[in-house]
Amino acid sequence: MMAAVAWRSLLPVIMISVFMVYEEWVSFPSCKLLPSTTYSPDKHVENIDDSLEDLKVMMVANLLLLGSEAGFVNLYFRDYYMSKFFKKSFQSLNPDMLLVLGDVSAKGSELSRTKWLSVLHQFDNMLGPFLDLPLHVILGDRDVGECSGLCANSVNWIARNFPGLDSSGCGAFEISNISFVSLNAVALLCGNNKLRFDVEKVIERESVGLQMEIEGMDEANNGFGMFSEMSNDFRWRVNAMKSGPGPVLLLHFPLYRSGKTHIGEGSTFKSIIDPSGKVPASAQREGFSGTGPYDLSQTVPPNATEYIFHALKPRIIFSAHTQEFSDHTHPDGTREVTIPAMTWKVRDDPGFIVATFQRNKSAVSVTYCSVARESRILIAYTSALVLFLFFIIVSNTLEPKGLS
Numbered sequence: 001m002m003a004a005v006a007w008r009s010l011l012p013v014i015m016i017s018v019f020m021v022y023e024e025w026v027s028f029p030s031c032k033l034l035p036s037t038t039y040s041p042d043k044h045v046e047n048i049d050d051s052l053e054d055l056k057v058m059m060v061a062n063l064l065l066l067g068s069e070a071g072f073v074n075l076y077f078r079d080y081y082m083s084k085f086f087k088k089s090f091q092s093l094n095p096d097m098l099l100v101l102g103d104v105s106a107k108g109s110e111l112s113r114t115k116w117l118s119v120l121h122q123f124d125n126m127l128g129p130f131l132d133l134p135l136h137v138i139l140g141d142r143d144v145g146e147c148s149g150l151c152a153n154s155v156n157w158i159a160r161n162f163p164g165l166d167s168s169g170c171g172a173f174e175i176s177n178i179s180f181v182s183l184n185a186v187a188l189l190c191g192n193n194k195l196r197f198d199v200e201k202v203i204e205r206e207s208v209g210l211q212m213e214i215e216g217m218d219e220a221n222n223g224f225g226m227f228s229e230m231s232n233d234f235r236w237r238v239n240a241m242k243s244g245p246g247p248v249l250l251l252h253f254p255l256y257r258s259g260k261t262h263i264g265e266g267s268t269f270k271s272i273i274d275p276s277g278k279v280p281a282s283a284q285r286e287g288f289s290g291t292g293p294y295d296l297s298q299t300v301p302p303n304a305t306e307y308i309f310h311a312l313k314p315r316i317i318f319s320a321h322t323q324e325f326s327d328h329t330h331p332d333g334t335r336e337v338t339i340p341a342m343t344w345k346v347r348d349d350p351g352f353i354v355a356t357f358q359r360n361k362s363a364v365s366v367t368y369c370s371v372a373r374e375s376r377i378l379i380a381y382t383s384a385l386v387l388f389l390f391f392i393i394v395s396n397t398l399e400p401k402g403l404s
Contacts, residue, residue, distance in 0.1 A: 030371075257330070
């Protein structure tokens with residue numbers, strides 16, 4: 001009888017210990033290096049700085065934070081686990097930089113500035129140790145809204161809360177001798193809109209810098225561009241680009257793709273950019289399907305896509321919005337990787353990308369990382385609860401009755 005009582009008193013401790021071990025184990029990401037099928041590094045690259053190390057960049061998208069409007073489940077379960085995923089990803093992958101490719105907020109275009117501040121506070125809390133790294137965030141359609149309601153003042157206010165963005169929501173920076181350009185892709189969908197013209201000016205400015213680099217006009221380039229120094233060899237580039245055949249291009253919307261493309265996580269492939277506009281089943285959760293300003297099949301228009309390719313000649317492109325992972329090769333051989341959603345609000349299996357830019361400035365390796373499925377964690381917790389109740393009932397049934 002004494003042994004039974006001791007066993008019952010230890011049961012809560014055992015269950016809590018099991019939960020802690022399981023929670024720690026499940027919080028680490030599972031990553032797989034993807035084969036490179038589109039870009040062959042130049043084997044005869046000259047003037048390589050041997051002191052430069054590879055640049056490892058973690059990229060996430062579609063966090064869809066609710067800020068002060070987050071309910072109990074989102075705040076204390078989903079967002080709690082996402083914070084742990086960020087922390088464990090930081091510990092296991094040791095990235096040099098974090099990029100967020102839009103849709104930080106679930107419905108930022110509808111929020112007042114006070115409620116936006118609660119989203120930003122939640123964003124900072126979720127990132128945790130990543131706040132000590134170079135960080136760049138681009139704007140998504142859920143953050144700023146669609147063309148009909150796109151307000152330059154609102155976009156400017158939101159952009160000021162993220163490092164490195166100008167008043168139009170664009171940015172350009174250089175880290176470890178790798179040039180990046182981010183564009184406000186939402187504005188590229190608009191017609192006669194001031195923000196669209198501002199984004200086109202950014203593209204033209206970067207194109208001039210690229211052309212001068214191609215022509216070897218280093219002196220003119222030094223006079224045209226200027227940099228704002230930051231820590232960790234991270235420099236916001238105000239004007240022309242300095243290096244490379246073209247920048248790494250960051251967008252929220254994917255560029256236009258002729259026909260369909262395919263996505264693959266591991267060895268599974270399925271269509272995602274569908275002209276019918278059909279929403280993927282993974283996005284049909286929690287009422288988020290079809291509630292954004294733009295359909296998940298939305299891309300940058302063909303004319304804008306062609307203009308970007310001609311002007312910037314991007315080395316590689318990273319985009320988001322579709323909530324699915326995609327590895328696409330454009331007709332000219334340029335690789336475009338689309339980042340999946342990093343939230344359980346729209347996916348049972350969130351994920352992110354780690355891009356490693358090798359020091360010869362030619363090769364870019366891409367690793368797909370997935371985090372724990374929400375359904376599996378819910379099953380684990382439910383099973384543990386049922387097992388706990390079963391042991392309680394059994395122990396009460398077997399407990400000897402007192403003598404009358």
